[in-house]
Amino acid sequence: GQQVMQIPQYQHVQEGEDFTTYCNSSTTLSNIQWYKQRPGGHPVFLIQLVKSGEVKKQKRLTFQFGEAKKNSSLHITATQTTDVGTYFCAGAESYIPTFGRGTSLIVHP
Amino acid sequence: DAGVTQSPTHLIKTRGQQVTLRCSPKSGHDTVSWYQQALGQGPQFIFQYYEEEERQRGNFPDRFSGHQFPNYSSELNVNALLLGDSALYLCASSRRGVLQPQHFGDGTRLSIL
Structure with a gap:
């Protein structure tokens, strides 16, 4: 079945440093979504990518979808303490979304 | 505009028992999906309901079942x-x-x- 791998599992950064999490699928995806889950909270939708090679930006966040539609990345520039949380990618081969294990971002002030 | 509401927030059961969890969707939404999230893991898709029917199902046994009502809950x-x-x-x-x-x-x- 479809597998979505996400690395790294944890990332510690100093406030102001950059952060990147990577998502890789075993199969070609229809689209990919990114979510953020704060400690003790629920996943919150960030963005959806559909087209091959697509790049989208949200303020300090940059999202990319690979040319082969099998990988994606989220990059945060100049992290802030408010960026703390676990970032999940969710890819779909058919109509069933598969979430990665997530990357937990810890920002040290 | 109320978001998605779930009840109860916490539940303790013993092995062999049965449980029912409830969900009211966000206003304007007609599709409901259920996920299981173990500690330290990503959400795992259980199933999705639309028009009161199960439309998609993940890799969960038949012990997991669901229902959708006319008001989309x-x-x-x-x-x-x-x-x-x-x-x-x-x-x-x-x-x-x-x-x-x-x-x-x-x-x-x-x-x-």
Whole structure:
């Protein structure tokens, strides 16, 4: 079945440093979504990518979808303490979304 | 504009019992999906309901069943509970369509003793 791998599992950064999490699928995806889950909270939708090679930006966040539609990345520039949380990618081969294990971002002030 | 609401917030059951969890979708949404999230893991898709029918199902046994009502609210039922069913159960709603953005509720924390 479809597998979505996400690395790294944890990332510690100093406030102001950059952060990147990577998502890789075993199969070609229809689209990919990114979510953020704060400690003790629920996943919150960030963005959806559909087209091959697509790049989208949200303020300090940059999202990319690979040319082969099998990988994606989220990059945060100049992290802030408010960026703390676990970032999940969710890819779909058919109509069933598969979430990665997530990357937990810890920002040290 | 109320978001996705789930009840109860916490539940403690013993092995072999049955449980029912409830979800009301965000206003304007007609599709409800259920997920199981174990500690330190990503949400795992259980199933999705639209027009009161199960449309998609993940890799979960038949002990997991659901229902959607005419007002789009939904229930998740789990029979013959196992210790491994202990998890956070998340409900997510969306508009109908190919993989629309999902809005999650706060979840129900289920503990099996």
